[in-house]
Amino acid sequence: MNGRTPIVIVxxxxxxxxxxxxxxxxxxxxxxxxxxxxxxxxDLANRAPFGALVLLxxxxxxxxxxxxxxxxxxxxxxxxxxxxxxxxxxxxxxACLASGASSVFQKPGDLNGWRAILMSLLDDxxxxxRAA
Amino acid sequence: MTSxxxxxxxxxxxxxxxxxxxxxxxxxxxxxSPLLTVSLSAQLLEHTLKDVQVDGADEALxxxxxxxDDLERMLxxxxxxxxxxxxxxxxxxxxxxxxxxxAPGATxxxxxxxxxxxxxxxxxTVATSIEGTTASIRWAADGLDQSPLVALTGxxxxxxxxxxxxxxxxxxxxxxxxxxxxxTDGEIVLRLPVTGARS
Numbered sequence: 456m457n458g459r460t461p462i463v464i465v466x467x468x469x470x471x472x473x474x475x476x477x478x479x480x481x482x483x484x485x486x487x488x489x490x491x492x493x494x495x496x497x498d499l500a501n502r503a504p505f506g507a508l509v510l511l512x513x514x515x516x517x518x519x520x521x522x523x524x525x526x527x528x529x530x531x532x533x534x535x536x537x538x539x540x541x542x543x544x545x546x547x548x549x550a551c552l553a554s555g556a557s558s559v560f561q562k563p564g565d566l567n568g569w570r571a572i573l574m575s576l577l578d579d580x581x582x583x584x585r586a587a
Numbered sequence: 588m589t590s591x592x593x594x595x596x597x598x599x600x601x602x603x604x605x606x607x608x609x610x611x612x613x614x615x616x617x618x619x620s621p622l623l624t625v626s627l628s629a630q631l632l633e634h635t636l637k638d639v640q641v642d643g644a645d646e647a648l649x650x651x652x653x654x655x656d657d658l659e660r661m662l663x664x665x666x667x668x669x670x671x672x673x674x675x676x677x678x679x680x681x682x683x684x685x686x687x688x689x690a691p692g693a694t695x696x697x698x699x700x701x702x703x704x705x706x707x708x709x710x711x712t713v714a715t716s717i718e719g720t721t722a723s724i725r726w727a728a729d730g731l732d733q734s735p736l737v738a739l740t741g742x743x744x745x746x747x748x749x750x751x752x753x754x755x756x757x758x759x760x761x762x763x764x765x766x767x768x769x770x771t772d773g774e775i776v777l778r779l780p781v782t783g784a785r786s
Contacts, residue, residue: 467620470624471624541666542615544670546675562620564623564627565627566634
């Protein structure tokens with residue numbers, strides 16, 4: 456994972472999705488970003504670029520996206536699926552990891568928190584993070 | 588083909604606790620995303636305006652920040668209530684002294700997390716007793732005159748994020764272990780079933 460890794464955001468809240476895109480433009484300006492809504496969830500395996508980091512909202516409207524992770528990983532082993540949620544309890548974390556998510560994070564309420572999480576995800580092979 | 592579900596009075600009463608819990612879970616999760624959008628947008632705006640003088644901007648952004656913090660606090664309380672009724676709750680036998688050092692020797696059944704939360708909220712001075720198969724722990728209610736859960740659900744604004752929230756979550760967790768936590772005559776009264784007592 457690095458600053459050029461393609462990123463897919465799957466988030467049902469339009470405003471939040473747009474904000475994450477803006478933040479990614481600051482943190483990883485060289486990454487291509489595909490922003491999808493809840494209605495695109497069943498097409499995710501076809502649309503995600505090879506080797507993408509998929510940031511998947513835990514709740515997509517009335518759907519619990521936990522059930523999407525395992526089939527997605529089975530269809531696309533090249534994808535790295537990271538679950539994000541409004542609140543993450545230890546039980547939620549365990550359930551997401553058991554379903555095949557590589558990590559789970561609670562959506563931060565501040566920009567610095569978002570920057571730190573996005574940089575750590577993109578810097579997973581521990582190169583230098585890009586300056587925001 | 589269509590189907591419909593009708594809930595008569597009895598069915599509704601049976602389903603109400605689950606519906607309430609689902610509502611807490613859904614509302615706390617669903618409202619936090621738009622809340623974060625407002626909060627993060629305000630921060631982006633603040634960043635954009637940092638070198639620009641705009642009359643009233645600081646006050647407006649400060650008001651937005653305060654409102655977002657307040658909403659965040661109340662949504663976190665709803666999520667905490669939901670978690671208290673959903674979380675794994677594997678019961679183990681514990682000495683009552685685990686939750687309060689001054690308690691008489693008795694064995695109670697609780698999960699470890701609830702025991703730790705109980706230990707955290709109990710003040711240094713409590714009155715404890717064992718009557719039959721029930722251990723009681725009493726302490727001053729400090730102005731609280733109703734069940735913590737009733738108080739919190741009645742006013743998130745007043746109680747979210749404070750000691751009443753912690754007690755309300757405990758009230759739920761303890762009832763899952765067949766105990767109770769209530770407020771009577773200016774005291775909080777915690778009752779736990781005892782599986783064994785030592786003299």
